Amino acid sequence: AQSVTQLDSHVSVSEGTPVLLRCNYSSSYSPSLFWYVQHPNKGLQLLLKYTSAATLVKGINGFEAEFKKSETSFHLTKPSAHMSDAAEYFCVVGPRDSGAGSYQLTFGKGTKLSVIP
Amino acid sequence: DVKVTQSSRYLVKRTGEKVFLECVQDMDHENMFWYRQDPGLGLRLIYFSYDVKMKEKGDIPEGYSVSREKKERFSLILESASTNQTSMYLCASSPGGSVAKNIQYFGAGTRLSVL
Numbered sequence: 420a421q422s423v424t425q426l427d428s429h430v431s432v433s434e435g436t437p438v439l440l441r442c443n444y445s446s447s448y449s450p451s452l453f454w455y456v457q458h459p460n461k462g463l464q465l466l467l468k469y470t471s472a473a474t475l476v477k478g479i480n481g482f483e484a485e486f487k488k489s490e491t492s493f494h495l496t497k498p499s500a501h502m503s504d505a506a507e508y509f510c511v512v513g514p515r516d517s518g519a520g521s522y523q524l525t526f527g528k529g530t531k532l533s534v535i536p
Numbered sequence: 537d538v539k540v541t542q543s544s545r546y547l548v549k550r551t552g553e554k555v556f557l558e559c560v561q562d563m564d565h566e567n568m569f570w571y572r573q574d575p576g577l578g579l580r581l582i583y584f585s586y587d588v589k590m591k592e593k594g595d596i597p598e599g600y601s602v603s604r605e606k607k608e609r610f611s612l613i614l615e616s617a618s619t620n621q622t623s624m625y626l627c628a629s630s631p632g633g634s635v636a637k638n639i640q641y642f643g644a645g646t647r648l649s650v651l
Contacts, residue, residue: 428576451638462540462626462642463579509578513638523594524640526571526579 421446423512425527433535438482438497440530442510445491452493453511453524454484463509469493480504505534539563542627542643549650555614557646559627566632568610569640570594570602573624585610586632617650624648 426441444450451470455463467478474486480503484495493510510527543558561568567586571579571594581594583602591602599621603611610629614621624647628640 453639455642460644462644463628463640464642465639468639523581523584524638528576528578 421450421512421514421525423510423525423527425508425510425530427530428528429531429533431533431535432500434502435499438495438500438504438532440495440508440510440532442493442495442527443491444493444510444512446512446514448514451513452484452486453513454478454482454493454495455509455511455526456506457509457529458506466495466508500532500534502534502536505532507531540627540629540641540643542625542646544646545644547646547648549614549617549648551618551650553614553617553650555617555648555650557612557614557625557627557648559610559612559629559643560608561610561629561641562608563629563631563641564607565629565641566607567630567638567640568604569628569630570600570610570612571626571628572596573626573645579626582612617648619650622648622650 422445424443453468454466457463467476469476469486477483482497507529511524513524540561569584570582573579580596585591585604601613624645626645627643630638630640
């Protein structure tokens with residue numbers, strides 16, 4: 420079984436300040452973890468993924484996330500927010516290894532990021 | 537670039553109508569998915585398909601069916617649309633094989649209103 424909790428439904432930051440979007444997961448096996456972004460009226464786009472290599476994962480547009488097994492967390496960060504970062508972000512967990520039911524990903528409920536000029 | 541195309545961006549239907557949502561991908565992916573997205577609920581999996589003519593129920597299959605006659609096309613069918621099926625529907629595809637490669641590529645979505 421697997422689940423994911425995004426701790427904030429809405430985060431608001433000023434342009435140029437750091438971004439932190441929090442995600443905790445639960446999984447009975449080794450997880451793959453993803454962050455997706457959805458801009459208004461668009462589909463979801465992959466930001467980054469963790470699948471057992473380096474625990475600090477770098478993604479597109481300056482985002483990165485750190486896998487912390489002891490804390491079961493996969494928080495998304497960016498040093499300096501840009502207006503174009505305003506979007507909804509989804510943390511996603513899936514099973515790392517193939518097997519029965521291995522196609523399913525579990526999506527968090529999303530965090531809406533607002534960037535204030 | 538992977539392209540996942542959903543045939544309609546907006547659709548308005550009446551209660552009881554049969555509704556078809558179409559999705560086409562151009563990357564020869566084995567896996568295709570239909571999700572429903574509602575505010576505050578995230579994405580919920582309706583059905584997925586791992587091969588032509590093969591399908592598996594997701595978390596919320598009730599009231600829906602699917603069809604995959606060709607590898608590139610995956611259709612979602614609402615047999616008798618109801619108002620509680622008003623939602624955003626997202627199609628996705630991914631390569632087969634190792635789950636570590638299981639990045640899903642999404643279409644832009646179809647916003648369905650059932651009146």
